Amino acid sequence: MPDLRPAPFFIADDRALDFLNSIASPAGAPIEWIADGRDLLDWMVAAGLLPAEVAARYRAEAVLDELDSVAARARALREWFRGLMAAHAGRPAEPALAAEIEPLNRLLRRDIRHREIGLAEAGAGAEAGQGVLRWRDIRQFATPDSLLAPLAEVMGDLLCRRDLTLVRPCEGGGCTLWFFDASKRHGRRWCSMAACGNRAKAAAHRSRQRPNLRCD
Template sequence: MNYEHAFVCGNPALDFAATLRARRTVRFEMFATPDRLDAWFIESGLVDTIAPADEADVEQAKETREAIYALVAARQFGQEYDEEALSRLNGAARKPPATPQLSQAGRRTEATAEQALSTVARQTVELLSGPDVPLMKECGNPECTRIYIDRSRGMRRQWCGMESCGNKFKAAAYRARKKSTSGAADG
């Protein structure tokens, strides 16, 4: 099970919200199957093993993700929280979270999808009530709708990640400069 989800937002709650890609254009759903949801929880590092999710878990995750995205966007833009989104997030956060255990081999976290989702919801509560709120920015790629934490010097970061969005724009800008330079030389 390796789907290589992207974790570029600087916070698991923001990475979770970013699993619906390109919200303003051709949406791409990362949680298309229970296996994809399981993979995200493991690849995120929240859990080491997870009981296999089912379709109901996927629907719960999608609904919670959309609540997280709505709350993050509202907080980022200084708007009031949507009451339904608050209720959904807080309901997920009230469930038992994934709990790490210590064994002879070290730390290990086993969870159900509901426990892992509760952990993400609790991280969202911490994020939106914590010191990183002023550092949240939306990616400069107009097709990307990821919100990330900008910890760069001077808060000058423009992209959620260089590999995912920044390189595309830098390459396009380079091609445009090269084309205008060659066009000027021809004239």
């Protein structure tokens, strides 16, 4: 059966918020892009969180029930993080936040990684004055459960490296998408101007054009 869903949204300027947006209601009804284990692999490859060759190995070797179970855990992690963002986005991070992120640390403690040295990509090494070698971080995807570690890591990056005052939900009516406001003046209000921004402008225009009826 063909997949009738649109491509997932990567409009948030942050991968953790893109993960929140892996369920959304662009046309009214919610669309889930991580409905099962294969969806999780597809989304992570599209997000740049999983090498395509690793995803292919999981598809060929992993038990589908195990992948589906991890996808269910990923959805639960996503909704836990949505609650965290709803509570803390839009204001500076406070020390008390550290006590709430143990679910991420539990996942990160199981992560297996190492570093190795390899050639820099063309145009990114010697031409930039940094030599021809570079470090590469290699994550060991030993089990389906390992898929949760990159998700926890991007959430940690958001919490540790981003200004939470610039994490915002879209102001579009009924829109459930989140974004990081990386605009120059930090005035972004919409998930995208092509969608909610234009709809809001059109609604404002109609409101201004509506005749002012009076009953005398």
